[in-house]
Amino acid sequence: MNVPLKNAEQDMRAALARTPVPMAMLAELTHRCPLKCPYCSNPLEMIRKSRELDTETWIDVFHQAAAMGVLHVHLSGGEPASRRDLPELLTGAREADLYTNLITSGVGLTAAKFADLAERGLDHVQLSIQGVDGGTADRIGGYKGGFEKKMEVADWIAKEGIPLTINAVMHRQNLDRLADTIDLSVKLGARRLEVAHTQYHGWAYKNRTALMPTMGQVKRGGEIVAEARERLKGTLVIDYVTPDHLADFPKPCMGGWARVGLNVTPEGKVLPCHAAETITTLEFENVKDRPLTEIWDKGDAFRAYRGVDWMQDPCQSCDRQAKDFGGCRCQAFAWTGDAAAVDPACSKSPLHGEMRAAAIADGEVQADEFEYRLM
Ligand code: SF4
Numbered sequence: 001m002n003v004p005l006k007n008a009e010q011d012m013r014a015a016l017a018r019t020p021v022p023m024a025m026l027a028e029l030t031h032r033c034p035l036k037c038p039y040c041s042n043p044l045e046m047i048r049k050s051r052e053l054d055t056e057t058w059i060d061v062f063h064q065a066a067a068m069g070v071l072h073v074h075l076s077g078g079e080p081a082s083r084r085d086l087p088e089l090l091t092g093a094r095e096a097d098l099y100t101n102l103i104t105s106g107v108g109l110t111a112a113k114f115a116d117l118a119e120r121g122l123d124h125v126q127l128s129i130q131g132v133d134g135g136t137a138d139r140i141g142g143y144k145g146g147f148e149k150k151m152e153v154a155d156w157i158a159k160e161g162i163p164l165t166i167n168a169v170m171h172r173q174n175l176d177r178l179a180d181t182i183d184l185s186v187k188l189g190a191r192r193l194e195v196a197h198t199q200y201h202g203w204a205y206k207n208r209t210a211l212m213p214t215m216g217q218v219k220r221g222g223e224i225v226a227e228a229r230e231r232l233k234g235t236l237v238i239d240y241v242t243p244d245h246l247a248d249f250p251k252p253c254m255g256g257w258a259r260v261g262l263n264v265t266p267e268g269k270v271l272p273c274h275a276a277e278t279i280t281t282l283e284f285e286n287v288k289d290r291p292l293t294e295i296w297d298k299g300d301a302f303r304a305y306r307g308v309d310w311m312q313d314p315c316q317s318c319d320r321q322a323k324d325f326g327g328c329r330c331q332a333f334a335w336t337g338d339a340a341a342v343d344p345a346c347s348k349s350p351l352h353g354e355m356r357a358a359a360i361a362d363g364e365v366q367a368d369e370f371e372y373r374l375m
Pocket residue numbers: 033034035036037039040041042077078079105128373
């Protein structure tokens with residue numbers, strides 16, 4: 001016999017099933033980048049310049065995004081400065097009334113180009129660093145002189161008075177320098193530091209034995225962040241989350257599938273998250289074929305895992321379902337072949353122990369050579 005759901009739960013499910021208003025859009029302007037980071041979140045098969053959206057189409061997408069309620073656009077890549085029309089794109093985004101965040105490696109910018117972006121109203125910069133000294137950073141990024149260039153760019157950002165976030169992707173080969181990474185962020189005048197543990201999809205998955213930290217490193221990392229957060233209150237905000245394989249419950253990946261943000265690839269495909277194309281059972285629509293708002297509201301890929309009704313057990317009967325939305329769909333698909341399965345990062349997944357054991361084993365491998373990201 002079916003037991004009727006309580007009214008409050010019915011209301012919650014109905015609210016979660018409705019199409020929400022997205023807050024942010026990640027505009028991957030290009031996959032071109034001078035660096036070759038072995039953990040790059042771009043797909044293994046990257047989009048070439050000839051297939052990139054043109055200036056006019058991108059600006060139209062910014063206006064469509066703003067009209068559907070998006071507030072922030074992250075101008076990202078690859079390296080967004082690889083696009084010669086970056087200044088026009090920035091102006092287009094600003095004219096659409098979007099808050100603009102440039103996500104950059106710094107390489108490819110010049111003092112004059114950056115001053116022009118500042119003049120056009122750039123709101124925020126997120127600068128990536130691969131290490132805290134030239135030798136380490138340039139080896140990890142696969143680009144000689146990259147570190148020195150980043151220091152120069154940080155100086156221009158400070159002089160223009162534009163808020164700066166440092167993004168530091170951490171792994172076995174730089175996690176022991178976390179305290180120095182925090183000190184460097186303060187020295188560069190950053191207001192926020194994202195200490196991002198590598199996400200093991202795509203390029204990072206290929207390089208997992210060279211990147212996976214040891215348990216001891218991760219534990220020390222958590223302690224360093226806790227101490228620094230206390231010491232640097234009011235100076236630097238530090239974002240830090242425990243890596244998936246060491247947590248008992250998953251994170252609400254992307255704040256829940258198709259709930260708060262969307263991603264547009266260099267060729268115009270619209271994705272619920274940057275890794276979504278790894279789910280090969282889904283098809284993704286293109287802004288060249290359908291208005292953005294329709295893709296967000298009615299697109300099959302967006303509706304597939306929105307809300308909680310699609311869930312299987314254990315998520316379907318779990319009281320955390322509206323907190324973490326069952327974790328990461330890409331990770332569930334990678335481990336089970338079923339994107340609706342429970343994320344193996346969850347301790348209720350039958351694969352959780354296997355995932356943790358594999359990560360611990362990868363962390364103990366003594367292999368430091370990278371397979372660099374190449375187009
Ligand atoms: S992660 Fe590295 S290679 Fe990938 S886009 Fe960023 S700077 Fe370029």
